[in-house]
Amino acid sequence: MAVNKVNEDLLRERARYTFNIEELTNFIDGGEEGTRNRREVEDMVIHVKELHDEVPEDYLSHKERYENAVKKGCILIDLLKEHVLRHSSFDAYKPSNMYRVLSMAKEVSPVLLHMGMFVPTIFGQASAEQQEEWLHKALMLEIIGTYAQTELGHGTFLRGLETTATYDPSTEEFVLHSPTLTSYKWWPGGLGQTANHCIVVAQLYSREKCYGVHAFLVQIRDSETHMPLPGIKVGDIGPKLGFQTANNGFLGFDHFRIPRKNMLMRNAQVLKDGRYVKSKSDKLTYGTMMLVRVMIVSDAAYELSRAATIAARYSAVRRQSMPRPGQPEPQILDYVTQQHKVFIAIATSHALRLTGGWLWDAYSSLTHDLDQGNLDQLPELHALACCLKAISSRDSNSLVEQCRMSCGGHGYMSSSNFPTIYGATAATVTYEGEYTVMLLQTARYLMKAWKEALGGIVLTPTVAYMVTYNKAKPAWVNTPEAIIQGFHAVAVGKVKEAADGIEYHQNSGKDYEDAWNAASVMLVKASECYCRAIICETFWKEIQKHSRSMSRNLAVVLQQLSELYLSYWVLERSGDFFQVRTVPLTRTKFEFVSFASPKCHCQMCTGFVAHITSVVVLAVQVSIQNLTLTFCTRKRNEFDIGSC
Ligand SMILES: CCCCCCCCCCCCC/C=C/C(=O)SCCNC(=O)CCNC(=O)[C@H](O)C(C)(C)COP(=O)(O)OP(=O)(O)OC[C@H]1O[C@@H](n2cnc3c(N)ncnc32)[C@H](O)[C@@H]1OP(=O)(O)O
Numbered sequence: 343m344a345v346n347k348v349n350e351d352l353l354r355e356r357a358r359y360t361f362n363i364e365e366l367t368n369f370i371d372g373g374e375e376g377t378r379n380r381r382e383v384e385d386m387v388i389h390v391k392e393l394h395d396e397v398p399e400d401y402l403s404h405k406e407r408y409e410n411a412v413k414k415g416c417i418l419i420d421l422l423k424e425h426v427l428r429h430s431s432f433d434a435y436k437p438s439n440m441y442r443v444l445s446m447a448k449e450v451s452p453v454l455l456h457m458g459m460f461v462p463t464i465f466g467q468a469s470a471e472q473q474e475e476w477l478h479k480a481l482m483l484e485i486i487g488t489y490a491q492t493e494l495g496h497g498t499f500l501r502g503l504e505t506t507a508t509y510d511p512s513t514e515e516f517v518l519h520s521p522t523l524t525s526y527k528w529w530p531g532g533l534g535q536t537a538n539h540c541i542v543v544a545q546l547y548s549r550e551k552c553y554g555v556h557a558f559l560v561q562i563r564d565s566e567t568h569m570p571l572p573g574i575k576v577g578d579i580g581p582k583l584g585f586q587t588a589n590n591g592f593l594g595f596d597h598f599r600i601p602r603k604n605m606l607m608r609n610a611q612v613l614k615d616g617r618y619v620k621s622k623s624d625k626l627t628y629g630t631m632m633l634v635r636v637m638i639v640s641d642a643a644y645e646l647s648r649a650a651t652i653a654a655r656y657s658a659v660r661r662q663s664m665p666r667p668g669q670p671e672p673q674i675l676d677y678v679t680q681q682h683k684v685f686i687a688i689a690t691s692h693a694l695r696l697t698g699g700w701l702w703d704a705y706s707s708l709t710h711d712l713d714q715g716n717l718d719q720l721p722e723l724h725a726l727a728c729c730l731k732a733i734s735s736r737d738s739n740s741l742v743e744q745c746r747m748s749c750g751g752h753g754y755m756s757s758s759n760f761p762t763i764y765g766a767t768a769a770t771v772t773y774e775g776e777y778t779v780m781l782l783q784t785a786r787y788l789m790k791a792w793k794e795a796l797g798g799i800v801l802t803p804t805v806a807y808m809v810t811y812n813k814a815k816p817a818w819v820n821t822p823e824a825i826i827q828g829f830h831a832v833a834v835g836k837v838k839e840a841a842d843g844i845e846y847h848q849n850s851g852k853d854y855e856d857a858w859n860a861a862s863v864m865l866v867k868a869s870e871c872y873c874r875a876i877i878c879e880t881f882w883k884e885i886q887k888h889s890r891s892m893s894r895n896l897a898v899v900l901q902q903l904s905e906l907y908l909s910y911w912v913l914e915r916s917g918d919f920f921q922v923r924t925v926p927l928t929r930t931k932f933e934f935v936s937f938a939s940p941k942c943h944c945q946m947c948t949g950f951v952a953h954i955t956s957v958v959v960l961a962v963q964v965s966i967q968n969l970t971l972t973f974c975t976r977k978r979n980e981f982d983i984g985s986c
């Protein structure tokens with residue numbers, strides 16, 4: 343049997359790397375232990391014949407694809423359980439580890455929602471007694487759940503959900519009902535044929551009063567026959583852009599009864615006699631969504647790293663055209679336009695991974711505070727989770743498409759894996775909070791912060807700069823830190839512009855809701871700029887922090903990627919930077935004269951061009967789970983970003 347010979351060009355590129363690959367691998371995996379864990383799981387999976395498709399999944403019927411995905415999910419989970427028995431080093435029953443194993447199959451797993459939302463909701467919203475009853479069963483997949491919140495008529499507007507849960511004190515039960523067609527649950531992953539339980543989000547009624555949306559754990563299928571229980575209508579919603587094996591379904595209730603104890607009662611409760619006990623904050627019901635939004639930032643980074651790996655590797659092996667007659671066709675990686683497409687995807691995958699880790703730490707600290715009854719950080723974290731989920735998923739999806747296009751026709755093949763990655767990232771822009779809606783949520787927070795800044799009130803960390811910028815423009819010098827300050831100034835400018843827009847519309851006679859709507863494009867822009875500033879600052883600071891404990895050669899390359907990211911976004915947002923006035927500086931005058939003109943004198947631009955002339959180029963070594971970029975540094979023609 344022919345042995346796959348590694349492409350000569352790829353070998354040559356790989357021979358040029360200037361730093362320790364294992365060190366970079368450990369950095370991406372979050373440490374040596376993370377690499378060891380990942381490799382253990384990969385080694386466990388990669389040799390299992392049944393996980394490799396004989397027939398491309400695109401040639402299978404919808405039913406075959408689903409059955410194939412279920413089969414693979416079962417194999418992976420059995421492997422995981424077996425692995426745990428052999429090596430206690432890998433905590434198989436942590437949802438993130440289970441998720442990592444499930445995501446090794448090309449198809450989206452029909453139990454994704456079980457791991458991604460059903461289990462985390464029990465962790466986050468079930469009382470201790472309820473966790474005692476359900477958590478182990480869920481972790482052992484003795485019950486398989488999903489998260490049923492969205493309805494045919496409402497996905498964003500949760501307070502508009504129509505499914506009702508009415509308490510009957512005579513039987514100590516809730517009666518679940520779908521009063522209209524639009525109240526049918528629509529979308530939940532796994533609901534079509536897989537799940538036998540679900541978290542149902544419904545309007546809670548007790549003693550004729552509505553207490554808003556709450557979560558309930560509901561069995562929907564018979565544990566033995568797997569048939570829908572009486573009073574339950576359930577099925578598959580049909581084909582979609584991607585996610586074909588996620589098994590998204592619909593669910594309708596016809597006066598379906600569940601025990602009182604099936605209301606998730608960590609936060610709010612209904613007592614036997616129907617009395618309602620309020621939670622510390624009714625927003626705690628939304629806790630699972632915040633958790634998944636936080637996880638999505640890292641997930642967006644991971645999916646983008648896969649696409650960037652494919653594109654970089656292809657760019658190293660593909661040869662095309664003949665700029666010089668008689669010369670061999672060059673690698674397309676030699677084209678500056680190709681570098682411009684691919685390098686930002688690599689830099690962004692690192693930026694989002696590090697920002698995702700930073701956000702996860704902030705979320706972990708919040709959950710600790712919430713356990714102590716301290717909700718102070720909840721508003722800021724909600725704002726952060728919303729904008730970072732929106733921007734990371736959108737950036738990831740658009741750069742995945744850019745990577746696909748950089749591979750020409752072969753990028754359009756299913757076998758390139760781009761269509762699968764694109765379908766997964768496209769979904770993430772919409773699910774768990776639609777892009778615009780999330781940015782408007784963050785804008786709510788920014789408008790409040792701006793008002794406090796005007797009053798000189800000390801602000802929370804991620805908006806604290808608004809107080810200083812509101813007083814005087816910063817003295818800028820040409821450093822990455824200056825660019826970050828520039829992004830802060832742009833964000834303040836956009837926040838002020840949106841706040842002034844609302845005020846203008848109110849002064850012209852609109853009420854607040856109409857004024858908000860009239861200014862909403864500016865509000866979205868303000869959130870985008872606030873979020874970009876966070877990613878730029880976090881990426882830069884994380885690289886500075888980690889560089890101190892890594893070898894110099896690796897630190898140099900990662901620093902170049904973070905400078906590339908900063909400079910790329912200054913160029914992408916140069917119009918916003920032009921709007922930001924500078925003040926005469928004591929040291930050097932810093933002018934964004936024009937990035938497009940050869941006259942640009944700023945050190946950053948000249949420095950950036952200098953940097954890029956010895957730009958890292960790539961040969962990549964793909965590991966199944968993670969992007970382990972094998973960089974090699976080699977002289978390339980000057981990487982000229984535009985004409986500066
Ligand atoms: C295990 C590892 C996995 C890693 C991989 C990751 C993937 C995991 C796989 C999962 C796959 C997912 C599949 C998809 C699932 C879904 O899509 S589930 C459904 C998701 N649906 C949504 O996100 C709905 C979006 N809508 C909303 O969140 C809300 O309706 C709204 C838009 C936020 C509006 O809320 P509303 O109640 O109408 O109120 P407002 O008036 O706008 O706000 C009121 C105040 O409440 C604050 N707030 C709102 N939400 C939250 C929250 N989540 N947390 C905290 N606070 C919140 C809001 O800021 C307002 O505060 P004030 O401004 O102070 O009034």
Ligand SMILES: Cc1cc2nc3c(=O)[nH]c(=O)nc-3n(C[C@H](O)[C@H](O)[C@H](O)COP(=O)(O)OP(=O)(O)OC[C@H]3O[C@@H](n4cnc5c(N)ncnc54)[C@H](O)[C@@H]3O)c2cc1C
Pocket residue numbers: 455488489490491492495496497498499528529530531585590769772773774775776777778779782
């Ligand atoms: C692949 C996939 C998997 C999913 N899985 C699940 C699941 O497992 N469980 C679950 O419960 N849900 C799931 N969902 C549903 C998902 O959460 C919703 O689609 C999402 O919340 C958006 O709601 P919507 O579809 O009603 O869109 P809408 O909210 O109707 O949005 C449509 C348009 O209206 C705009 N809009 C809406 N409200 C406002 C506003 N206030 N201001 C300005 N513009 C507004 C939006 O910006 C958007 O442009 C899934 C969705 C997808 C695509």
